[in-house]
Amino acid sequence: MTLSSQAGPRSAGIATTADSEGFRKVNVVTDVKLPHDLKAKVMIWNDLTLENLLELDVKWHNVNDVKEYLASIFNLETFKDNKQETVLIDLYYYTLQFSRKSNFTSEQTSALFSVIKSIHEAAVETPFNNLPQCYKYMKDLILCHSVKRPPFGIELFGPEEAKLVSEYIVNSYFRHFKLYKFVFTPKLQLDVSFNYKGIYESGSEVVSEEQESKPGTAATGLTVEVTEADEEEEEDETPAMKELKAIIQEELDKHLQQMKSTLEENIKTNDEAMNQKLQSIEETQMATAPGGKRPGSKGKKK
Structure with missing residues (x-):
């Protein structure tokens, strides 16, 4: 499920994911990342090289050719049938379209593409809400590509271009943030169970003591079958435990006999x-x- 190589806190749970047709199916997910802060870095030429951009310029007149070329680069060949891959291809295509409309250079286009791709991967790496972390990550990435501070930053976008990029990412991605989360992240189901120390153990001891009552006693009138496992457990018990169980059983029999006698006396009374x-x-x-x-009785008629 992890899409990013950046490490973060993890959890586990039962998840419901979407298949290629968009239907939900249940999975057990044992590697679930929790929201965490991300560190920005320079991303020029990370995902799209200069050769890729030149090839995209040649194919730009045909939308299908562009999408198929993007699918071949990022291993999304089934984007026509897989809804998740379809959404990704559209995200990549409209990012390139925005870059062309804004007259960005090849370096700016490559950096913007990687910025949006990285934000998306950060957003969908956890099913929990990480909108604040992703928004801060976006601001850090834009700042990293707008300020000359080698090797931590590069002045690739000017002030107006940085503002334009920020507005585009907010309006195109963060405005639909929950939709992206719904499509790409599993739905978790949390099952909580409590085990109180001491209470459960004492309850199990009482149950075992009741099961060890003598068969056909006057108190219950039930017959208890002793299995081989019970006999093995009895052999493993220490003499002190056997003596304690015998005392408890004797006291229980006395109380049950008293209760039975009292009940019979009450019924008789x-x-x-x-x-x-x-x-x-x-x-x-x-x-x-x-x-x-007696009332209601009648004599014979003469």
Whole structure:
């Protein structure tokens, strides 16, 4: 995913990238750069040589020839089918068109082309927002090519030309910065998980203790199958751990037995109370009914 050789902080995550048709697909990205400051340097003849510019002048009357020549230089032969490469070719072509309209020299055209290409590579090297870093990088690059300060700078653009270049980059690239980021950078999905030290371990110990309860006990009435792995773990336990588990199991059995006894007593008490209430209601109904008959009962007709 890294397009620039400049080093920077890195992270990792799950990314969603666009294929050649523009559809999104999920990828696991383990090398994600974080936004960082970039150092400007002189870029004359970095990407386009004098021979390349002379060949472009010959082909300039035909737009398709120019784009195909640019694609051959930067290995973008599938730009007609790949949307990312199509956007790149358009970016390069309109940069050259602006240089011709501004009557820039070959040196100025080559430098401007490399400046815009470098800004784009810096912008899309991370899926995170790095607009402030890229804008500062653009100003440093223009200053680097506008002030005579060898070997850190060269006076290639005058004040008016530097202003013209700045306005063009802002209006053509930074105005559509988020669109370039959307097309060329993956969409990250952050999955966060927490592991609290001590709490999770104690919970797993309780679960293991419950699983080690005796099969068919009166407390649960369940049968627990002991696997070979459990037997191996029991063999690895120290005598102190076995004694501690036995004490805990004994206490648990006592409490469970007490809970069961209390529950049975409560159920028995509630049943007795309910029977007494039903008996008192029946006696009341028998006493209030005429002739000692139950309400609703009828004698035989003569």
